[in-house]
Amino acid sequence: MRKYLSLTTRFVIIGLSPIIIIGAFWHVQLEEVRLFLLPLLGVLALVLGGVLGIGFAKWRKLDRAQTGSMFVSGSFTNIGSFGTLFCYVFLGEASIVFAAMYRLFEEFVYYLIGFPIAKLYGEQERGNGRRREMIRKLVTDPFIMASFCAIVLGGVLNFSPVARPEFYSTVIEILVPLTTFLLVLPIGFNMKIKAIQGYIKECLAVSVIKFVLVPVTITSLAVLLGMGQLYDGMVLKVIIILSAMPPAFISLIPPQLYKLDQDLANSSWLLNTGLLLIVLPFLYFIVGSF
Numbered sequence: 001m002r003k004y005l006s007l008t009t010r011f012v013i014i015g016l017s018p019i020i021i022i023g024a025f026w027h028v029q030l031e032e033v034r035l036f037l038l039p040l041l042g043v044l045a046l047v048l049g050g051v052l053g054i055g056f057a058k059w060r061k062l063d064r065a066q067t068g069s070m071f072v073s074g075s076f077t078n079i080g081s082f083g084t085l086f087c088y089v090f091l092g093e094a095s096i097v098f099a100a101m102y103r104l105f106e107e108f109v110y111y112l113i114g115f116p117i118a119k120l121y122g123e124q125e126r127g128n129g130r131r132r133e134m135i136r137k138l139v140t141d142p143f144i145m146a147s148f149c150a151i152v153l154g155g156v157l158n159f160s161p162v163a164r165p166e167f168y169s170t171v172i173e174i175l176v177p178l179t180t181f182l183l184v185l186p187i188g189f190n191m192k193i194k195a196i197q198g199y200i201k202e203c204l205a206v207s208v209i210k211f212v213l214v215p216v217t218i219t220s221l222a223v224l225l226g227m228g229q230l231y232d233g234m235v236l237k238v239i240i241i242l243s244a245m246p247p248a249f250i251s252l253i254p255p256q257l258y259k260l261d262q263d264l265a266n267s268s269w270l271l272n273t274g275l276l277l278i279v280l281p282f283l284y285f286i287v288g289s290f
Helices: 002-027 033-060 065-077 079-090 095-102 104-120 129-139 142-158 168-190 193-226 228-244 249-257 262-274 274-286
Strands: none
Touching: 002 168, 002 249, 033 065, 033 095, 033 129, 033 193, 033 228, 033 249, 065 129, 065 193, 065 249, 065 262, 079 095, 079 168, 079 274, 095 142, 095 228, 095 249, 104 249, 193 228, 193 262, 228 274, 249 262, 262 274
């Protein structure tokens, strides 16, 4: 079963998601220069969440393994499956472009910054070639290349005289919820619900980081940069939604690789994903108020 779920995930990321991204970039108008600040805001949100996670761990005097798990829980964010879906549901197809731009450097931050920092708090591996190998795998990773190529192709089509077929909207309408479902499906096989009881304070700290501190900071900065005026406020609405997402499933991987506190990371992911049931109505109200 796990093998088939893994193949399904690869098919979604390499096969289905690029279709959505190409169609979205093909359709939207991209003349506004300030749009290119979106990837930088996305990077800042990930970095800020990680720094706040470490800060809480230092304040609570947690051990190294727990500090590493707090870092990845605070930094790694579900702006791919959940974030993009909620942007689509709340704001429509045009928001997918801005969501894709916001998370343009997401994987690079995870693998070039997040994983090495997490490793510092866990078991150390010998050999200087390990980091070079990680960088090589990063730039040749089919998941990253699929998204990057989709953005480039969609942008080229956008500036070409070729019009996007009318049926493409229907294709995107079907694929967005389908891809989210297929990406979330394997998660239940790795959960330890009972572990949450021992990490309530840590989980709630991640909640404050993810749902209050990071979105307030990133949204305020976006307003100062004048991004609230772009596309009738849609860009700012996308930023609000994506900056207020829970830990990503990938936040469970570094604790496994580097002997961090897996139960803490697992508990944080599970509790904060569940809190979306409370957070989403607030997000819907906020983005619908302007």
